[in-house]
Amino acid sequence: MNPDCEETVSGQLNTMDRFSDLPDFIVHHIISFLDTREAYRTCILSERWAHISATNPILEFHYYVPKFPRRCWPSEEVSSRLLGYLDSRMQRYAKDSLRVRTLRLIFPDSNEVFSCELSCKVDEWIQIAVRNQVARLDLHGPLNYQLPDILLSAKSLRQLNCSQVKIPYYNGAINLASLQTLELICVDVEERMLNHIISSCLLLKCLSVYYCSGFKTLVIPCCSQVKELTLSNTLPKDGTIVLETSSLACFKFSDSTSDRWPVMSKPGLLRNLRTLDLFSSGITDEDLGKLLPQSASLETLHLVNCRRLTMIRISSVQLKEIYLDECDGLVHVTIDAPSLTKFKYKGDFDRHCIITISSQASCVLSVHTTPYCLDTLGFFKLKQLMTGLRSCNALKISLPDNYYESGRDDIKFVEEELGDVNLGPPRDIRELKLSLHDQNLSRSSMSAFLNGLFWTCRPDIISFQFFLHEPDLMIQLFMSELEDMANCWEHPLKRIKFPDANCSNTLESKKVDLQLRLHW
Template structure:
């Protein structure tokens, strides 16, 4: 028998073994694919077709169809925006009718649609009805490229007792008298226009769904939410998580929030919102069960006092205009601090073993980081004696101007002991020496046990970075005893980046 035949037999054997896996495992495999891709996999065997025909996760994305049919449309000259849409809608309708007839369970349904007209709206109503009848647990629906739509979610959806997750983008949230979303845990609304949200319905969901966590990037402004002071007759809200705001777009914070009815709130994230120092203090005073607080890109904050016995996690991100931060949180176990080195940090009651990370903001109009910047960074570390990790993001446009003699003379006491130094410099590692000068400055003020370097340069290797460190980083020559490669893996934030971890031993 030829070698090629052996390989073919081996591949067939492996395919047969995969086909023999239990149905729920094959469902999990196919659930990672777009529904059209999963359909293509079904041609592998009769077994795969049977599994695909009743897969509980249906993911219909028009954008994927457009990409697939683009080359074909160019070659044969048909209108991709018409023919592909009709083919796409027909495929969904045929699939949903099969699930309706066979009563197959639908656990998750994702619909990405063209801007709906009356015909499409009628189809979507039917698909949602089938999903509800087949005990759907998660529904995600949005229009392609986030076009504004007049499509109103049908009433039957709000009687879906099995629904756990509802995500809507630019889809109208209407009002219905009946609502039985007793299992709803997550509600996400991303709308361009607040008029797309019927406030009475939003009030009902937030006030009476016992498990719901509410996430919105819509500027709710001063709409009548159930926790406003004038709504004093509302019972305590079951809301556990509230995410409010949107990156790169300011949202108006609801000024008349009555925190008394939000005593069950555990997590609060505020992004790019018009929140002030006084509002932060009022929230922390009233939210007695709050465990996690995120303040991200809130430019009106100047001097904030974080005082909370219940708080366990605190993230202050992009605090560009913050002048002073005071923390009195005796049960804090995780802290992410992303402010400028000029910001004053005062700690009153914090745990010694709190996982505290400092990521100094380098968003500056200056072209260089100077020696004074390193002095200020050193002062924050030594005055607080709080941070275990230091995260430095070096933008590609930013240079480092270090006066080595001045830094060497000024830093005479023992460097700050640090658990880990994380250096993110995706574009500058190979060609520019200024990031290496930055390491000199950092090593003079702190001695990390681990150095983590994240880069997107494809040709980087642990050995090449190690050679650069030995040749160009001056601290290597006088205070660094040894360095070893500890680990190499993909970065968690961006899959195209690589993280190199080195173990450092100091004299």
């Protein structure tokens, strides 16, 4: 029996609405998981729910939905009513001193509907939110909207996300005593102001700056407690980032235009850094060689489009994950990481880059390359890469679309081309994961592909994933060639998986038949 139902003397059930007996702050927490429209609809449930909806501490206003074109934006009349509704809500919160936990205001990028009167209204709403102890403010403002000075005295504010606005210089004291997260996107902020905010917010833990302007030098002072720092395409070519704090645990830097490495830090200050994610066309071997020894606690290293890197040596006891993505200039990579569990390489897996890995942990290797790179030499390099690993848990091979190399999609593997070179028997691994993206391999390519893989490794499980228009045809071809290759290499496969394929009955029966022949 439902615990909220009691049986009367006459045998009828008397239902009790225990949910409505909950205090307001608990119900507010429950409806905080709904969006504004769904939360507002709850007002039709009862008079109390109407009160709950009207006092919801989470306020959101979206002038338009970004994914829709301009013709779908609200008309001027509808916009006026929406703004009037929001203003009446904010005035009630001001009158009754209701808590505003979250205020989210999203306006279009264009100034067509943004007047001086509306600017004053937004200032007023922010002032009400600050006085009513706002904890989070998300503001996607119209172009050239300037944040009011009162926002800089929001003692209760814990998270501030701003985009498409201006932050003018403020000469007074900044009292953001509770601010822990600051995100700026396409914000015009003066250098003195930005550094003043960072140095004044002693509890700031997460700082993200994307595509901002107005400053040349960014300083993270020694008094700062910032643990996560993300900077993306936000500096001029002669800009500088000065790291004076030792609290950084995660540093993500992206700059695809500069030809120099702009980050400066004193020795020993990056000793607590655990994640380093670089998308930099300016960093050199010398820059990385100075940066890595300072990061004794580094566990994750991502290098993306670092085209000036040529010969790098990575030696770390703590390092667990390395990702090399489209670093086209690399010639030689030496990795000595006893704790390495993940290594991912994306790019041309050809003769121009020699990679040597030494790890004592069970490692997962991922190679994302074009088919024409998987020739005899490519498989040789793949097997050579695995020789430095004490244990390989899984090998992932992903072949993306190679439309830009028309006519070069054939995979070739001829073991006789290796001559007297001997790297030992195929490496035992738990699982081999294969992915094909938007391309169909010929029968000869599929045969060479599997032949090279079985020469490289002996998996217990093969997982085959397709991102193709006609996956059934590739499954048939794969199953046929797999049967021949497995029997040829006397390979005792245990299982094969097609996680995303809808196999037809014919394929299912062929799969069962193949299982019987290979004694899975």
